[in-house]
Amino acid sequence: MVTPKLSGKVLATRHAVKVEQSLYRASGDWYHVPVKFPAALFDSQGYLVFESVHDYHNFVSDSEGIGVKQSIDKNWLTIRDGIKTHQNYISFDVRFFLDEIHSVLGVFEGAKQSVVVNRYERDRTARRSCINHWKAVCVVCSFDFRFFYGPIGVGFIHVHHLTPISSIKSEYQLDPINDLRPVCPNCHAMLHLKVPPYMIDELKNFISTKRSPTFVGPGKRPALPPS
Numbered sequence: 001m002v003t004p005k006l007s008g009k010v011l012a013t014r015h016a017v018k019v020e021q022s023l024y025r026a027s028g029d030w031y032h033v034p035v036k037f038p039a040a041l042f043d044s045q046g047y048l049v050f051e052s053v054h055d056y057h058n059f060v061s062d063s064e065g066i067g068v069k070q071s072i073d074k075n076w077l078t079i080r081d082g083i084k085t086h087q088n089y090i091s092f093d094v095r096f097f098l099d100e101i102h103s104v105l106g107v108f109e110g111a112k113q114s115v116v117v118n119r120y121e122r123d124r125t126a127r128r129s130c131i132n133h134w135k136a137v138c139v140v141c142s143f144d145f146r147f148f149y150g151p152i153g154v155g156f157i158h159v160h161h162l163t164p165i166s167s168i169k170s171e172y173q174l175d176p177i178n179d180l181r182p183v184c185p186n187c188h189a190m191l192h193l194k195v196p197p198y199m200i201d202e203l204k205n206f207i208s209t210k211r212s213p214t215f216v217g218p219g220k221r222p223a224l225p226p227s
Contacts, residue, residue, distance in 0.1 A: 011042045015092065018125055019049065028082035033074050041083050046091040046155060048083040049128055059086075087146060088132055090155040127159050129176035138184040140191075140203050145184075158188040162200070 008022030020036035028043030034056060041048045050056040060070050060077070067080025083089055136157040137144045145153030160183045174180075181200060183191065190206075191197045 008040065008042050011047070012040060015047070016125070017047060017049065017128070028084055029079050031077045031079075033070060033077050043083055046084060046089055048086055048089050049132060051129070051132060055132075084151060084154055086154075087135060088155070090128065090131065126174055126176040126180060130159050130180040131155070131157060131182055133177045134182050136182055138187055139181045140183055140187040140200060141207055143184045143187075157182040158185055159183070160188055160191055160197075160200075 006024060006026075008024040011017070011024055012019055012022035017040050019038040019040045021034050021039040022042060023031045023034060023040070024042040025031055026044040028041070031041050034041070034050065037053050037056070038049060038051050039056065040050075048059075050059060060068055063079075063086070067078075069078050071077070079085075084091075136146065136155050138157065145156040147153075149156075160181050162179050162181060187203060190203055191200075
């Protein structure tokens with residue numbers, strides 16, 4: 001069997017990135033300017049999506065200081081350090097990371113409903129839309145893998161579905177921006193510790209309480225009540 005030559009179209013199909021135009025360059029530092037949207041720029045390890053021409057123009061204008069330039073005739077685009085340095089870059093390796101949360105989801109409401117949660121939280125198009133809007137930063141604790149781990153953390157984040165499973169009907173239509181939120185793996189696991197899951201603000205409050213002077217931190221034990 002002949003392996004197809006890598007191209008934007010091949011990669012978009014392989015990774016189910018639904019766009020009107022897809023462009024590929026292994027190094028990620030030079031592309032023809034996209035003219036159809038949504039559009040995706042691929043390199044050898046991941047991709048960057050622009051939902052509209054407005055998103056693309058914002059990318060160019062906001063990134064000039066970090067080496068992004070469009071030619072005067074608008075035929076090509078150069079990105080000094082490659083698309084992987086952009087905060088919305090999504091890595092092939094981490095995009096569908098099968099996290100330990102699967103085992104948590106599988107026990108609290110049965111296999112059938114846990115599949116529903118996984119489908120919404122891992123839907124490729126929905127995940128992309130959620131991250132493009134909210135960015136790859138945990139909405140609970142503000143953890144950003146890119147800043148903590150450097151290049152290997154770019155684009156890594158889990159996606160949490162806000163709607164309780166019990167309220168999902170057969171006609172339910174997912175809204176990626178209103179129904180999904182990016183969360184780190186730790187906060188994702190904590191959200192799913194009960195049924196229905198904790199609310200985002202509830203978990204934020206736990207963190208706020210943890211940081212208060214009365215919180216008993218790691219390695220300390222609360223005083224025992226009098227016997």
